[in-house]
Amino acid sequence: MASSLSKKKKAFMGMPAPLGYVPGLGRGATGFTTRSDIGPARESGDIPDERHAPPPKKKEETEQEQEDDDDLNDANYDEEFGYGGSLFKNDPYEKDDEEADAIYEAIDKRQDEKRKDRRERLFKEEVEKYRQERPKIQQQFSDLKRKLTDVSYDEWMSIPEVGDARNKKQRNPRADKLTPIPDSILAKTALSNQETTVLDSVGGLSSTMAGMATPDIDMKKIGQARNTLMDMKLTQVSDSVSGQTVVDPKGYLTDLQSMLPNYGGDINDIKKARLLLKSVRETNPNHPPAWIASARLEEVVGKMQAARNLIMKGTEQCPKSEDVWLEAARLLPVDISRGIVAQAVKQLPNSVKLWIKAADLESELKAKKKVFRKALENIPNSVKLWKAAIELEDEEDARIMLSRAVECCTQSVELWLALARLETYENARKVLNKARENIPTDRQIWIMAAKLEEANGNLNMVDKIIDRAIKSLEANRVDINRDQWLTDAIECDKNGNVKTCQAIIRNVIGLEVDAEDEMETWTEDAENCTQQNAFECARAIYAHALSVRPSHTDMWLAAAFFEKNHGNRESLETLLQKAVAHCPKCEVLWLMAAKSRWLAGDVQGARGILAQAFGANPNSEEIWLAAVKLESENKEYDRARKLLAKACQSAPTGRVFMKSAKLEWQLNEVNKALEIVNKGLEGFANYEKLWMMKGQLYEVQLMFDQAREAYQEGVRKCSNSIPLWVLYANLEIRQGQVIRARSILEKARSRNPQNPELWLHSIRLEANSDNKPIAFNLMARAMQECPKSGILWAEAIFLEPKPQRKTKSIDALKECEGDVNVLLAVSKLFWSERKIQKAREWFNRTVKLNSDLGDAWAYYYKFEKMHGTEEQQNDVKQKCAQAEPRHGEEWTKISKDIQNWKLKTEEILLKCANIIQIPI
Structure with a gap:
């Protein structure tokens, strides 16, 4: 029965070990660990040192363990109940018992x-907490190990050697034990120290040592013995530094000594x-x-000689490998290396890289x-060799070599074009014709x-x-790529062609473009060329587009603005005509044409253009006002x-x-102006600027x-005119009616919700009235x-006290x-x-973002007036x-003032800079 049970497979075989299981723990074993895990330094709760033997066991414990060992044999094993047997082994195990066990197990x-997830989470948290409280020494020193990459060789060699942490008995357990010397050795030593008196042949006495009757002394062996003895003494002294016993370096520096200073990686890798x-x-x-990788590995770790030996062995094993020879020449x-490359060329005479390396x-x-x-004698069809060789020659020799090169490399476009550049006009035409015959599919030759x-x-x-280039390439089934040709056109423009x-x-320009998308596509192409400073390309695109669609107004405007920004006055006027x-x-x-003539000083020409514009647009408000501005700017007030x-x-x-x-x-003429305003309001009562002007005219007259x-x-x-509400409120403020002004602004906000300008004036009204909380x-x-x-945020920054302004600005x-x-705030x-420097950068960023904001220019100019140079x-x-x-x-406030209507932009800038206040 026991033999049959022993043959059955054990139930626990093949299963994973339980959590926290230590082999042999039940028999008194305590597990083991290595010094690489914990080092020589130990904490109070760590595993005891293996050098100290465990205490002897009591007799009762030994007998109990023997009884337990006796029970754990195969004869005592039951497949159902294990080694311990069943408490009710006499009762039969029926089907009901099996079902009950299955239910309990389920x-x-x-x-x-x-509760598995919660239990695993708690266990994980406990492990992490334990690791945080009691990390391994290896983890504690990880940051110091990383910093060793910065340690120089001299600093490394200056680190003092550390001794053994063990005491003297542990280091040398046999130090106190003496081994007796045999009597034969003592007798021999005594005889060697005796003196003997003999009669010299000359008649005198001489005294010699009995032990000195030896052959010639070997001084080399004596020196080696002395070095060995000195090494032993130094080793003993190394256990103590400054008279104190220090920690054994083999523990703490186990991992540190395994690092390669030149490589920075683990020596095990x-x-x-x-x-x-x-x-x-x-x-x-x-x-x-394999040979290249081996050599580079040794090079990385600093063993150059080993790397060279390996790569030379590689050249013997792989004499036909170009890469191996090149690696050998590099190392x-x-x-x-010259000799190595010479051998390589003999093995591989057709290798372009080896010849270039040799040069x-x-x-x-x-x-x-x-x-x-x-090299060209061996490889006459190598374009790379020809180019490298021609670069070393002067112009005349280069032309001769290029003539030979195009014969050997007939499919190289670069060589044909280089030869054409060096030849005269007639010869260059012949060269390009030959190039087209040999390479009919390349566009660069035609260009x-x-x-x-x-x-x-x-x-x-x-x-x-x-x-002819387009037709020839299409005949040779070459795809005409529009983008490539446009790129070539931009290059020609930049080169002056x-x-x-x-x-x-x-x-x-018309290839691959649908008729419906022509104008949009051509406009994008022109803008792209303008961004790349290819102005002639953009001008050509506009000209082609206008020739196809001469009545397209937007394209004419785009071309006119292009000429205004990147052309001259003559080209602009020609285009506008x-x-x-x-x-x-x-x-x-029409207005652009008239203004161009006016800015050029041709007032009569500008009038003529406006007269033509009146004929084409008799009821145009813009043309009427442009004519009025032209006359008023030239002091022709009657006209x-x-x-x-x-x-x-x-x-x-x-x-x-x-x-x-x-x-x-x-x-x-204030009264006449007021009369015209009233007349205008009769027909245009909803025009807000007339009401604003009427109120201002009355204010000028103090009415x-x-x-x-x-x-x-x-x-x-x-009611939707915000400037009109603001003028009304400002009038009351100037009259000292702050309460009425507040009421007006509140009414304006109710009529025009979510309007930041009205909120801004309300806030300033309270701030100027010393009502900061409101x-x-x-x-x-x-x-x-x-x-x-933005205007509210800008006001909020300076509404705050100084310490909070920076946070508010962020x-x-x-x-x-x-x-x-x-940005201005x-x-x-x-x-x-x-x-100062930051302020200058932000002012510059502000005027670049919106150059139409006059306040930014005024503050910028005043800033440079105080902190900048005259050039700035x-x-x-x-x-x-x-x-x-x-x-x-x-x-x-300056530009709209009626007294400043003749001022230019620069004059307005100066006056505005004078009235603005320095921020504090």
Whole structure:
């Protein structure tokens, strides 16, 4: 029965060990660990040192263990109940018992699964907590091990040796034990120390040592023995530094000594890599990558001689491998490399890389040329060798070599083009014709031919060559890639080949473009060329597009703006003359033409253009006002009045009446201006600027009640006009009626919700009235209603106390990153903090983002006036004049003032910079 049970498979065989299981723990074993895990330093709760024997066991424990061992045999094993047997082994195990056990097992399994995730999570947390509280020494020193990569060789060698941490008995357990010396050795030593007196043959006495009757002394062996004895003494002394016993380095520095200083990796990885590569080399000795990898491994770890030996062995095993020879030439010194490359060339005479390497190893130009010529004898069809050899020659020799090169490499476009560049005009044409015969599918040869004709003045041939190129390439089944040709055109433009570039544009711009998308595609192409500074290409694209669609107004405008920004006055006027002829109803083109003549000083020509514009657009408001501005700027006020009178009759609009009244106001005819305003309001009562002008005219005459009535009537008619509400509130503020102004602004906000300008004026009203808490409250409400308003965020920055302004500015930039008002506020903040360089950068960023904001230019100019040089001030003034800003709260106070109507942009900038306040 026992034998049958023993043959059955054990139930626990093949199963994983239980959690925390230690082999032999039940028999008194305590497990084991290595010093690489814990090092010689131990903590109080660690496993005891194996050197101390465990205490002897009691007799009762020994007997109990023997009884337990007796029970754990195969004869006592039961398949159902295990080694212990059953408590009820006499009762039979029936089917009901089996079903009950299955039910209990299922319940246990179910209960275990319910709390399995929680139990595993808790166990994981306990393990992590234990590791955090009691990390391994290896983990504690991990950061120090990483820093060893920065330790120099001298610092490493200066580290003192550390002794053994063990005490003297542990280091040398037999130090106190003496071994007796045999009597024979003692007797021999005594005899060797005795003195003997003998009679010399000369008649005297001499005393010698009995033990000195030996042959000649071996001084080499004595020196070796002395060195050995000294080494032993030094080893003993190394156990103590400054008289104190120190820790054994073998524990703490076990891992540190296994690091290679030159490599920085683990020496075990290097050993594994060596074994693997050695296996590869032995398995397939003719595999070149194995030898190269082995050599590079040794090079990385700093063993250059081993690397050189390996790669030289590789050249013997793989003599036909180009890479192995090149690696050998790289690893060996230059003098030896020349010989290596010479052997390599003998083995591989057709290797281009080896010949180039051989030339690189030569230091003299003559030797390099000799190597290349010998290489070309072996490989005459190598384009790379020809190019390298030609680069070393002068122009005449290079032309001769190129003549030979194109014969050997007939399919190399680069060589044909290089030869054409060096030849004369007639010979270059012949060369390019031969190139086209040999390579009929390359476009660069045709483009080179067009450039050649353009350079020699044959401009008529350029278009013909490009046209023939397209047809020839299509005949040879070459795909005409539009983008590639456009790229070639841009390169021609940058190289100064204008006619070639224009010819390419005319021939390929219409390819692969649908008729419906032509204008959009060509506009994008022109803008792309403009961005790459290929202005001739863009001009050619506009010209082609306008020739196809001569009545396309948007294309004419795009071309006109292009000429205005990147052309000259003559080209702009020529284009505009054609534009107004094809699009006479486009007012902007007429105005641009007239302004161009006016800026050039040709006032009579500008009048003539406007007269033609009147004929094409008799009731155009823009043309009427442009004519009025032309006359008023040239101090022809009577002519301007007549034009405005005609405009009020033939093309009456609110704007025409407003301009007419403004002209009279500028000429100090206030009553006449007020009369024109009232006349205009009869027909255009909803035009807000007329109401604004009426109120302002009354304010000029100090008729504040009439002005108040005008504003009241205006806000009833134009309740959505924010400037009108602001003028009304400002009038009350100037009259000292703050409560009424507050009421007006509240009414304006109710009529125009979510308007940041009204909120801004309400906040400033309270702040200027020393009602800071109310101002903060209004600001909070405004931010809720208009969270993305830049003017509110800019005001909020300086509403805060100084310590909180920086934080507020960061929030403002997050909410309104691209808002010019926020950028201006941040610039002023840096200025107030005396961060000059940062303030200058932010001012520059602000005016670049929106050059139309006059306040930014004014603050920028005042900043440079205080902290910049004269050159920087002039630069800001010049850029402002080019930008011609028209908006800005402080800027409009100057520009809209009727007394400053004749001022230029630079003069407005100076006056505005004088009135603005320095941020504090």
